[in-house]
Amino acid sequence: MSGAPGPAPLAFATRGLARAYGTTHALVGLDLAVPQGVVYGFLGPNGAGKTTTIRCLLGLIRPDAGTMELFGEPYTARDRHRLEQVGSLVESPAFYPYLSGRDNLRVIGSTGAAPARGRVEEVLELVGLRDRAGDRVGGYSMGMRQRLGIAAALLSDPRLLVLDEPANGLDPAGIVAMRETLRYLAAQGKTVFVSSHILPEVQQLADVVGIIDHGRLVRQGRLDEMLRETGHVRVRVLSADAGPAREALERLAGRDAVWEAAGQGDGDGWITVRVEPSRAGEVNRVLAQAGIYATGLDSGSDLESLFLSLTGNA
């Protein structure tokens, strides 16, 4: 009998993962923990090591050092048969251009496990490609190929779906549709590991986020917690009021949590306070008590500012 619930089971984890290409150290001791049943957004600037991590997971390259776990068990390049449980899309997938999208999936399905064959229509529907499934892939747009790649990754009904920059080439409607598909899969208990550059997109999609820079994890956690931390309220005040307003807000939130943007020359300036957006009313009250009336107020929180501050690209 098991007692209290242990830590959430992980779909994929790495410990000290390292990989160099010649003298380029792509990964230098990466510790990742991807919980099961979530959409995990894997973020990092160009060259941070995202694709390298995914290649190690998929057995396309061998790490130089460190360990990996797949569904809670040690996993090495020798255990490639366990990739049956993993569907993936890395770089542009290769298809037969003279076959239709549907026939390409049939070919891929015929080489895989038995359930894959019966799933062609279902995955075409999931990625919104049914109307064009009879057309030759040679005539597909980049976004349609990308959708077909995601369909192919889903064919074997994998427990873990690994997508490297899947939004590449998708139009806004395609991005919305993909987000719905990935959310739907996570709701069914699948794990979706997705790398991306598009921060607002990840902000709308992911449950958990890992930020990587120079081959090392710089932050990992639940997205809602990170956003709470990056929340801010901005107030606009007459420049004559800026000094006293700043002092009042520093008393509320602390010195380091308040900063001023230069005015636009119209006599007003914006002051930003790092507090949860739900505290906007409190910010306003503090100003009013100091006899200052804000001429503008807004609030929000965003992943972009956190990302830029953590990856040193601000």
Ligand SMILES: Nc1ncnc2c1ncn2[C@@H]1O[C@H](COP(=O)(O)OP(=O)(O)OP(=O)(O)O)[C@@H](O)[C@H]1O
């Ligand atoms: N085949 C290769 N040969 C040499 N260097 C490589 C190779 N693949 C990747 N690198 C280097 O390893 C580092 C990490 O690259 P990687 O492709 O993993 O980054 P990434 O996070 O996927 O970047 P991007 O956002 O641009 O896709 C980079 O410095 C890159 O130049």
Ligand SMILES: [Mg+2]
């Ligand atoms: Mg990459």
